[in-house]
Amino acid sequence: MSIHFGGKKVKEMYWAGRKVKEAWYEGKKVYSSGYPLWVLGKDYSKGDMVTVDIYGDIYRFTALVDHYSTSDSKPFFGNMSGIYWGNNLKIN
Structure with a gap:
């Protein structure tokens, strides 16, 4: 935003x-x-950046491809997250 x-x-x-x-x-x-938090049920474009709380630490991820977010595509946690997200960087 x-x-x-x-x-x-x-x-x-x-x-x-x-x-x-x-x-x-x-x-x-x-x-x-x-960067905004990752959201389930949203269209993401290649290059979009989101943040995800991973066990109390905040990480930033960059979308590798255009996609619609599902539980399988959630950065780090989703079964197929590596196809959709890359460049994870701890920011706190």
Whole structure:
């Protein structure tokens, strides 16, 4: 999810000198500085990046091919995740 200002994408946002990681409005996330969480039942395109919690650590994965997400394609956990996702990188 991104915010645009003057036609340009906002990559970092600060409030009172501190970097904002997420912003919420009326119960909905309206800004995130990180990659989105992987979601079941979503179309992903080659190159999309998602995050997955693997036993308390957060990892980023990159889609290798266009696909519709199923439990078998979930990064790390899915039986066929290696076909759909690569470049796993621990980010915390």
